[in-house]
Amino acid sequence: MVEFNLMPNYIKKYYSCDALTNQQWQDKRVPNVILGSFYLIFGVVGLLLYVPILTVLTKKEIRKNNVYKLIISITIADTISLWCSSILCGYWQIRGSFYCTDPITIYAMALISEAAWAANSVLGVVLALNRCLDAFNAKWSNCLFKGNKIYLWIAIAAAYAIFLGFFTPPMLFTSKRQTVFFDPFVGIDNLEVPFRNHYENWGSIINNIILFVTLPILYGLFCIMMMHKSNTNSARLTKMQTSFLIQSSLLCFVTFIVTAIYILQQFVIINQAFIVIGHFAWIISSSTGAFTYLSFNRTIRKHIINDFKLVFVKNIFSSKVIPALSVENGRT
Numbered sequence: 551m552v553e554f555n556l557m558p559n560y561i562k563k564y565y566s567c568d569a570l571t572n573q574q575w576q577d578k579r580v581p582n583v584i585l586g587s588f589y590l591i592f593g594v595v596g597l598l599l600y601v602p603i604l605t606v607l608t609k610k611e612i613r614k615n616n617v618y619k620l621i622i623s624i625t626i627a628d629t630i631s632l633w634c635s636s637i638l639c640g641y642w643q644i645r646g647s648f649y650c651t652d653p654i655t656i657y658a659m660a661l662i663s664e665a666a667w668a669a670n671s672v673l674g675v676v677l678a679l680n681r682c683l684d685a686f687n688a689k690w691s692n693c694l695f696k697g698n699k700i701y702l703w704i705a706i707a708a709a710y711a712i713f714l715g716f717f718t719p720p721m722l723f724t725s726k727r728q729t730v731f732f733d734p735f736v737g738i739d740n741l742e743v744p745f746r747n748h749y750e751n752w753g754s755i756i757n758n759i760i761l762f763v764t765l766p767i768l769y770g771l772f773c774i775m776m777m778h779k780s781n782t783n784s785a786r787l788t789k790m791q792t793s794f795l796i797q798s799s800l801l802c803f804v805t806f807i808v809t810a811i812y813i814l815q816q817f818v819i820i821n822q823a824f825i826v827i828g829h830f831a832w833i834i835s836s837s838t839g840a841f842t843y844l845s846f847n848r849t850i851r852k853h854i855i856n857d858f859k860l861v862f863v864k865n866i867f868s869s870k871v872i873p874a875l876s877v878e879n880g881r882t
Contacts, residue, residue, distance in 0.1 A: 579645065
C-alpha cells in the first residue's frame with residue numbers, strides 16, 4: 551500500500567523509538583572515526599569538483615543544448631546524493647549514529663537521498679537512450695528529445711523522484727552496519743519489531759534491478775554503433791568512441807556494484823566488507839560525473855579553464871587531449 555511517509559501517524563506507527571529510552575538508544579552508538587573520515591574525504595573532493603562544473607553548466611550558451619539540460623539535472627541529483635552519502639553519512643559514522651539517536655535528520659536525509667537516486671536513475675537511462683537514438687537514427691532522437699520535449703523527460707524524473715522518495719519506505723543510515731537500510735532497527739539486538747515486512751521497499755528494489763540491466767545494454771549498444779560507424783570515419787570516431795567507452799564503462803561498473811550490493815543486502819546477510827564497498831560505490835557513483843566531465847568532456851573543461859584562468863591545466867591537456875563526444879547536433 552502506498553502511503554505518504556511524512557504523515558505523523560505513519561512515522562509514529564512504523565518508526566517509533568518508544569521501545570527504549572533516549573539514554574538507552576544513545577548507549578548503543580557505534581562510532582567509527584576512521585571510516586567516517588574516509589566517507590567525508592571522498593565527498594568533499596567530489597563536491598569541490600562539482601562547483602566549477604555546475605558553474606559552467608548553468609551558463610546560457612551551455613543550456614541551449616538539450617543534452618546538457620539532462621547533464622545539468624543529473625549533476626544536481628549527483629551533488630545532492632553525494633552530500634547525503636558522504637558528508638552526512640560520514641558525520642553520523644564518526645558519531646556512531648543511527649535512526650533512533652538522530653531520528654529527524656536521518657529520516658529527512660533518507661527521503662532526500664532516495665528521491666535523488668530515483669531522479670538520477672531515470673535521467674541516466676534517458677541520457678543513455680538519447681545517445682543510442684542519436685547514433686542510430688537522428689529523426690527518432692529529435693522526435694523524442696528535440697526542443698521543449700526534453701523538459702517532459704526531466705518532469706517525469708522529478709515526478710518519479712517524488713513518488714519513490716516520499717511514498718515508499720526510506721533507507722535510513724545506521725552506523726551499526728555502516729550504510730543505509732530500509733529497516734530502521736537493523737543491528738539492534740533483543741528488540742521486537744512488529745512491522746518488519748513493511749520495510750521491504752519493492753519500488754526501490756525494482757528500480758535498482760532495471761538500472762542494473764538497462765544501463766549496460768544501452769551503453770553497450772551505443773558503443774557497438776560507434777564501432778560500426780568508425781569504419782567510415784576512423785580518425786574522429788575512434789577518439790570519440792574511446793572517450794565515451796571510458797565514461798560509460800566507469801558509470802556502468804560503479805552502478806553495477808551499487809545496485810548489486812544494495813539489492814542483495816536487503817534479502818540476505820552479506821559480509822560487512824561488501825556492505826562498506828557498496829557504500830563507497832554509492833559515493834563514487836555520485837562523483838564519477840565530476841571526474842569524467844573534467845577528464846573527457848572538452849566543452850566543459852574548456853569553459854572551466856577559461857573562466858577560472860587555469861592556464862597550468864590548459865598546458866597539461868594541450869599536450870595530449872582525448873576529445874569528448876561533440877555536442878553539435880545533439881552529441882556530447
